[in-house]
Amino acid sequence: METIWKQAEALKPELIARRRDLHTHPETGWTEFRTASLIINELKALGYEMHFGAEVVAEKSMMGRPSVKELEAYMKRAITEGADPVLVEKMAGGKTGVVGILDTGRPGKTVAFRFDMDCNDVEEEKGEGHRPAAEGFCSTHAKAMHACGHDGHVTIGLAVAKLLKENMDALNGRIKLIFQPAEEGVRGALAMVDAGVVDDVDFLFGGHIGFKCTQADTLVTMTDGFLATTKMDAEFHGVSAHAGAAPEEGKNALLAAAQAAISLSTISRHSQGSSRINVGVLNAGTGRNVVPDIASMKIETRGGNTEINEFMVKEARRMLQAAADLYDVKVDISLAGGAPASIYDKELAEEIAALVKEKCGYAHVLTYVDMGGSEDCTYFMDRVQKRGGKAAYMMYGTPIAAGHHNSHFDFDEEVIWKAAATLTELAVKYSA
Numbered sequence: 001m002e003t004i005w006k007q008a009e010a011l012k013p014e015l016i017a018r019r020r021d022l023h024t025h026p027e028t029g030w031t032e033f034r035t036a037s038l039i040i041n042e043l044k045a046l047g048y049e050m051h052f053g054a055e056v057v058a059e060k061s062m063m064g065r066p067s068v069k070e071l072e073a074y075m076k077r078a079i080t081e082g083a084d085p086v087l088v089e090k091m092a093g094g095k096t097g098v099v100g101i102l103d104t105g106r107p108g109k110t111v112a113f114r115f116d117m118d119c120n121d122v123e124e125e126k127g128e129g130h131r132p133a134a135e136g137f138c139s140t141h142a143k144a145m146h147a148c149g150h151d152g153h154v155t156i157g158l159a160v161a162k163l164l165k166e167n168m169d170a171l172n173g174r175i176k177l178i179f180q181p182a183e184e185g186v187r188g189a190l191a192m193v194d195a196g197v198v199d200d201v202d203f204l205f206g207g208h209i210g211f212k213c214t215q216a217d218t219l220v221t222m223t224d225g226f227l228a229t230t231k232m233d234a235e236f237h238g239v240s241a242h243a244g245a246a247p248e249e250g251k252n253a254l255l256a257a258a259q260a261a262i263s264l265s266t267i268s269r270h271s272q273g274s275s276r277i278n279v280g281v282l283n284a285g286t287g288r289n290v291v292p293d294i295a296s297m298k299i300e301t302r303g304g305n306t307e308i309n310e311f312m313v314k315e316a317r318r319m320l321q322a323a324a325d326l327y328d329v330k331v332d333i334s335l336a337g338g339a340p341a342s343i344y345d346k347e348l349a350e351e352i353a354a355l356v357k358e359k360c361g362y363a364h365v366l367t368y369v370d371m372g373g374s375e376d377c378t379y380f381m382d383r384v385q386k387r388g389g390k391a392a393y394m395m396y397g398t399p400i401a402a403g404h405h406n407s408h409f410d411f412d413e414e415v416i417w418k419a420a421a422t423l424t425e426l427a428v429k430y431s432a
Helices: 004-010 012-024 033-046 068-078 085-088 151-168 190-195 253-264 305-325 346-358 377-386 413-430
Strands: 049-052 098-103 109-114 174-180 205-210 218-220 229-237 275-284 294-303 330-339 364-366 390-396
Touching: 004 012, 004 151, 004 413, 012 151, 012 253, 012 346, 033 049, 033 085, 033 098, 033 151, 033 229, 049 229, 068 085, 068 377, 098 151, 109 151, 109 377, 109 413, 151 174, 151 205, 151 413, 174 190, 174 275, 190 377, 205 377, 205 413, 229 253, 229 305, 253 275, 253 294, 253 305, 275 305, 294 305, 346 390, 346 413, 377 390, 390 413
Parallel strands: 109 174, 109 205, 205 390, 218 364
Antiparallel strands: 049 098, 098 174, 218 390, 229 294, 229 330, 275 294
C-alpha cells in the first residue's frame, strides 16, 4: 500500500488551491463563518460526525467578541462569498468553532488535533514583489490578512481529514479534528475547552507553520516556553466640563489613564520567572477645550507560568483602581483574552521524533524549540494534561517571506502536505 507520506504528496495541487482560496477570503476572530462553513461541508462529505456552533463554543467564555452589528455584517459577507446560509445561521453570535469526529468503531484512544482559523487585522501588501499579489490570491478584505499561516493550518486539517479516511484500517479509537476561532489575541480556545470538546481526549496535538522554525524540510516535535498571558481592556469614566470656564466641575479620565499607564510599568518583576506587562493602546478625550470624561486602555500581562501571570494581573488591577480613585473617576476592567502556560513533555517529544524519522521524509527533526510568546492552544493542552492525557505543540518548518503578522508574510506551501502526513502518522500511532 502507498505510504501516507506519498498519499499526502499526491494531494499537493489540491491543497495549494485550498490554501489560496482561504488566503483570498480571510476572516478575523469570531467571524470565520465562510471558513467554518467550508470545513463543515468538506468533513460532512467525508463522513465525519459534525459538531459546531453552540455545541462546541461556550458563549460565557467567548472573549473579545465583535458587536452584534459587526457579526451580522460578517455573516452576510460570508454568504455572498459562498458560505452555506443554513450553517452560517447556526453559528450566529460568532460561534464559529467546528469539531469533526471520526469513530473507527474499534477500541483505542481518543486523539485530537487542533487547527486555528482566524486571520490578522493587517492590510496585505499589494505590490508585485509579494507573491500572493503577483499570483492573484491576495486578500480581498480590507485590513484583514492571513499573516500568520492559519490559512495553511486549516488546509493541513482538511488534508488530515482526507488522509485519515484513506487509512481507516490503520486507525483505532476516535479521532477529533478541532477547528478553533479567534486564536489571535488568545480569545477562542477557552470557549471550546469550557464546552468540553477535549474532556475525553487522551492525546492532543497542536502546531504552527514557521515562527521559530523557518528552515525548509524541518519538523520540531515539541515547543516549550509558552508564556501565560491575560489581555485586559480598561475603560475610565469621569465627568466632562468646560476646560476654561468650569474645569473644577470635571473629573479627568485622561489623567487617570495616563497615571495608570505609568504606574503599571512600576509593578515589580517576579523573582521566580519571566514577567511582562504592556500598555499597547491608550485613547482619551473628546475635544481640546473639554475636560476628558472618557479614556480606554488595552493592556496585556505575561508570565513564565500561570502563577506569575496571575500575580501580574492582580497587581495591574490594583494599579488601575488606584489611578481611578486618585482622580475620582470610575474604571471598568474586562477580559479580552488569555492563555495559560504549558507543560513540556520530553518523553513524548522524543517518541514523536523517532516516529517521524521512521515514517516521514524530513531532512531535519528537532525535539525542542522555545516559543517565548503565547498561544491559546495551551488551554487545550492544559485541560488534557490535567485529566491524565498528553499533549504536544509542534513547529512545521518553512521559509517565510517576512515575519508573522507582517503585511508581506507568505510561506512555502510545500510545508502543508508534509505536516498533514505527519499528523496522520501520529493518529495511527497514538489511537492504538
